[in-house]
Amino acid sequence: xxxxxxxxxxxxxxxxxxxxxxxxxxxxxxxxxxxxxxxxxxxxxxxxxxxxxxxxxxxxxxxxxxxxxxxxxxxxxxxxxxxxxxxxxxxxxxxxxxxxxxxxxxxxxxxxxxxxxxxxxxxxxxxxxxxxxxxxxxxxxxxxx
Numbered sequence: 001x002x003x004x005x006x007x008x009x010x011x012x013x014x015x016x017x018x019x020x021x022x023x024x025x026x027x028x029x030x031x032x033x034x035x036x037x038x039x040x041x042x043x044x045x046x047x048x049x050x051x052x053x054x055x056x057x058x059x060x061x062x063x064x065x066x067x068x069x070x071x072x073x074x075x076x077x078x079x080x081x082x083x084x085x086x087x088x089x090x091x092x093x094x095x096x097x098x099x100x101x102x103x104x105x106x107x108x109x110x111x112x113x114x115x116x117x118x119x120x121x122x123x124x125x126x127x128x129x130x131x132x133x134x135x136x137x138x139x140x141x142x143x144x145x
Contacts, residue, residue, distance in 0.1 A: 005076040012068030019062040023054055 002076070005072045008068050008072035008075070012065050012072060015061055015065035016069065019058055019065055022058045022061070026054060026058065
C-alpha cells in the first residue's frame with residue numbers, strides 16, 4: 001500500500017466516523033421546539049422510522065468519505081489478471097511455470113502475466129486422470145505397432 005492510498009484510507013475512515021457520530025448526535029436532538037412538550041417515546045419503532053431527515057452536510061460528508069475509501073481500495077488493489085482464463089492458462093503452458101519466481105513474488109515474472117499454474121490444485125490431487133498424458137501414451141502405443 002503506497003503512502004497516498006494509506007492516507008486516503010485514514011482520511012476517509014476519519015470522515016466516515018465523524019459522519020456516523022454526527023448522524024447519531026442529530027438523531028438524539030429533540031424533535032419538538034419546546035422543552036416542556038411531551039417526552040419523545042423511545043419505542044423500538046423510533047429507531048427504525050426516523051422522525052427527522054439528516055442535514056445536507058452530514059449526507060455529503062458520508063458520500064465523500066465513502067468515495068475516498070473506495071478510491072483507496074481501488075488504487076491499492078493488485079493488478080487485474082486477464083479475463084479469459086484460457087489465454088492466461090495457455091500462456092503459462094507455453095512459457096512454462098516458474099515456482100521460484102512465484103515464491104519470491106518476482107515482479108518481472110508477474111509483469112509478464114504469469115502467476116503460477118492455475119490448474120496446479122487440480123493436477124496435484126489424488127486420483128486425477130491426466131488426459132493429455134494418456135493421449136500421448138496412446139499415440140506412442142499406436143506408433144509402436
